Amino acid sequence: MIPRPDPTLETLVLNMGPQHPSTHGVLRVVLKLDGEYVLEAHPVIGYGHRMHEKMGEVRNVSGFYANVGRMDYAGALSFGHGHVLAVERMLGIEVPPRAEYIRVITTELNRIASHLLWFGAFLLDLGAFTPILYSFDDREYILDLLEHVTGARLTFSYFRVGGVNRDLDERFIQGTRVFIRRMRSRFEVYHKLVTGNVIFRKRVEGVGVISPDMIRKYGATGPVARGSGIPYDIRRVEPYSVYSEFDFDIPTFPEGDCFARYRVRLAEMEQSLRIVEQALDRLPDGPVMVEKVPKKLKLGPGEVYQAVEAARGELGYYLVGDGTDVPYRLKIRPPSYSNLSLLNELAEGVLLADLVAIMGSLDLVIPEIDR
Amino acid sequence: MIRYFREIFEGLWSLLVGLKVTGRFALAPTVTTHYPFDELEVTPNYRGHIDLVVNPKTGKDKCIVCMMCQRACPSGCITVKGQKPEGAKKRVLTEYRLDFTKCSLCGNCVEACPTSAIEFSHEYNIAGTSRHDFHYDLVERFRDRCRTLGVEPKIADLTPVATKPKPEREKTESQGDRKPDG
Numbered sequence A: 001m002i003p004r005p006d007p008t009l010e011t012l013v014l015n016m017g018p019q020h021p022s023t024h025g026v027l028r029v030v031l032k033l034d035g036e037y038v039l040e041a042h043p044v045i046g047y048g049h050r051m052h053e054k055m056g057e058v059r060n061v062s063g064f065y066a067n068v069g070r071m072d073y074a075g076a077l078s079f080g081h082g083h084v085l086a087v088e089r090m091l092g093i094e095v096p097p098r099a100e101y102i103r104v105i106t107t108e109l110n111r112i113a114s115h116l117l118w119f120g121a122f123l124l125d126l127g128a129f130t131p132i133l134y135s136f137d138d139r140e141y142i143l144d145l146l147e148h149v150t151g152a153r154l155t156f157s158y159f160r161v162g163g164v165n166r167d168l169d170e171r172f173i174q175g176t177r178v179f180i181r182r183m184r185s186r187f188e189v190y191h192k193l194v195t196g197n198v199i200f201r202k203r204v205e206g207v208g209v210i211s212p213d214m215i216r217k218y219g220a221t222g223p224v225a226r227g228s229g230i231p232y233d234i235r236r237v238e239p240y241s242v243y244s245e246f247d248f249d250i251p252t253f254p255e256g257d258c259f260a261r262y263r264v265r266l267a268e269m270e271q272s273l274r275i276v277e278q279a280l281d282r283l284p285d286g287p288v289m290v291e292k293v294p295k296k297l298k299l300g301p302g303e304v305y306q307a308v309e310a311a312r313g314e315l316g317y318y319l320v321g322d323g324t325d326v327p328y329r330l331k332i333r334p335p336s337y338s339n340l341s342l343l344n345e346l347a348e349g350v351l352l353a354d355l356v357a358i359m360g361s362l363d364l365v366i367p368e369i370d371r
Numbered sequence B: 001m002i003r004y005f006r007e008i009f010e011g012l013w014s015l016l017v018g019l020k021v022t023g024r025f026a027l028a029p030t031v032t033t034h035y036p037f038d039e040l041e042v043t044p045n046y047r048g049h050i051d052l053v054v055n056p057k058t059g060k061d062k063c064i065v066c067m068m069c070q071r072a073c074p075s076g077c078i079t080v081k082g083q084k085p086e087g088a089k090k091r092v093l094t095e096y097r098l099d100f101t102k103c104s105l106c107g108n109c110v111e112a113c114p115t116s117a118i119e120f121s122h123e124y125n126i127a128g129t130s131r132h133d134f135h136y137d138l139v140e141r142f143r144d145r146c147r148t149l150g151v152e153p154k155i156a157d158l159t160p161v162a163t164k165p166k167p168e169r170e171k172t173e174s175q176g177d178r179k180p181d182g
């Protein structure tokens, strides 16, 4: 229930958003405040609803390629990955190994870009302006690399059922190697500039502690779950694509506060770099697309659920086919939706300024929640 | 008591460490490009709106008016029309309209084209004052591009082909009867 103002009580009902700078998009949170303390926080969603799921039911599979990137504009490739994997699983298509490696390389680069965007935006929420300039400098390198191979900077629509639509070239591979070296040296800058900073530490340590029970109760995933000590990562617990061939860690921090989530994401970027490096070293030759993909992709009858690890957590596609080339149902389980759902319980009794830090640390992407 | 002072000292020190980073980067060369005085080079793979491929030698297009692109487009932005010149066997392209306001740059049209008759342009400096500015007539653009390349455009050429006389029958194909809105 959204709280209504009550003149007999000494509480204040305050709208945060839908155009609040710290909600990163059109999220509205109705707050009930007692002074500076939050009593209740009710997220109101739907401002960015664009009927992506419905479009999935009226368009054929290739018509939906453009939609997946629009849901999560920060980590568009993981959304594309889940979509094509679900369809491929339903149709039993074997993707050439080179294509799968390319998917992993680009998705991991995209994950780093997404975390860098989060890094900048989160600190911006906390009032630190300069870090975003550093992180966007690095992010720019990734976007240039991805633009070179996919042709777009944000909404890539690069993955196709049966492969990817363009092969990697030498320039991308060399550029990525240079980037890996550069990025490794940049973490030190981030740690010096931000991680050790006393003001930052005071604002995030011990703030917004999420217990593992709460994570399980609300089904939160991704860095939010790993920041509470739950080593749940789809790449490890339910390996898809070629992730089982790489050697990487799942960073977890048990504290459960905003600082733990921050450290999870920074550590994850390093792991993603490791994956990219290994994948580049072992990149097999061969085609990047299955030879014969039927023009009309007849889906089903049947159903599949395919989960992938997006930058924000578990992303699931539940695809039901009825024998035609248009899905009967395409349900999407976006990670941010579940991560946002714990906000009300989490916000009880915190300071208003801390709520901004908590929401920032959840890394919400609103179009993905609203779909 | 000692802890209190140590905390203060460590806090101040962490700020100094951060300031040192700031100082180092303040003296480093700029990483940004001063647009519009400088411009970045666009990668050859950039996906702008679509354009018809020009054969730079003959000034011809490659379209066979098969309508695959129009059918592949999930947003319905493409309108293709063709006509058979008198006496010819194949249709020639007479009209290719792109409603760029609806295009999601998915690339399905380019992939669907059997003759690779369309490509992505590299235009990114696109701005307009009304949405009609984005209803492109690609045939017109084709002619302009031919002229900049210095070839005579040979598109939508409906001059009758001299073959053995046939009963007069001109057929206008109009599968693409979607009007540009507005």
Ligand code: SF4
Pocket: B050, B072, B073, B074, B075, B076, B077, B078, B102, B103, B104, B105, B106, B107, B108, B109, B110
């Ligand atoms: S890129 Fe996609 S949306 Fe744009 S015209 Fe081609 S098929 Fe249509």
Ligand code: SF4
Pocket: B062, B063, B064, B065, B066, B067, B068, B069, B070, B080, B112, B113, B114, B115, B116, B117, B118
């Ligand atoms: S798919 Fe290619 S050849 Fe066919 S109508 Fe479109 S542009 Fe012309």
